[in-house]
Amino acid sequence: MPGKIVINDKTIAFLEKIIELSGETITLCDQCGTCSGGCPVIHEMDITPSQMMHKVQLGQEDVLESKTMWLCASCNTCTVRCPRGLDVAKVAEALRQVKLRQSIDNVDLNSIPKEDLRELPPIAIIAANRKMIS
Ligand code: SF4
Numbered sequence: 009m010p011g012k013i014v015i016n017d018k019t020i021a022f023l024e025k026i027i028e029l030s031g032e033t034i035t036l037c038d039q040c041g042t043c044s045g046g047c048p049v050i051h052e053m054d055i056t057p058s059q060m061m062h063k064v065q066l067g068q069e070d071v072l073e074s075k076t077m078w079l080c081a082s083c084n085t086c087t088v089r090c091p092r093g094l095d096v097a098k099v100a101e102a103l104r105q106v107k108l109r110q111s112i113d114n115v116d117l118n119s120i121p122k123e124d125l126r127e128l129p130p131i132a133i134i135a136a137n138r139k140m141i142s
């Protein structure tokens with residue numbers, strides 16, 4: 009059975025924080041699913057982009073434990089297709105910012121073996137630094 013939807017000061021504050029960080033009027037999302045339908049990395053995600061938007065609308069902070077915001081490639085496919093003009097990539101970025109501002113990194117470059125680091129394209133390491141490390 010799905011969990012009970014709770015709306016209180018905490019959930020509203022979380023929604024308002026993500027609206028402020030992303031600059032997107034997330035409440036406009038009508039859950040049409042178009043963003044999920046065109047996302048090229050959805051097969052790797054644990055929740056779809058539209059589910060991510062829904063959780064933010066409801067102020068559910070457990071969205072921060074999802075992999076989806078880290079896997080978003082900021083390709084903007086969803087953004088150009090969203091009938092409500094919402095930039096889903098900006099919402100994913102705002103969610104990452106919440107974690108990174110708490111100094112919670114999503115990748116530990118020191119844990120990658122040196123021989124693997126040598127094989128990785130430098131742009132991948134730079135991108136990981138920018139996107140996933142506080
Ligand atoms: S395409 Fe836009 S309106 Fe539709 S679910 Fe995604 S964010 Fe919401």
Ligand code: SF4
Nearest residue numbers: 047080081083084086
């Ligand atoms: S911007 Fe992110 S969520 Fe949107 S289609 Fe691209 S990878 Fe998927």
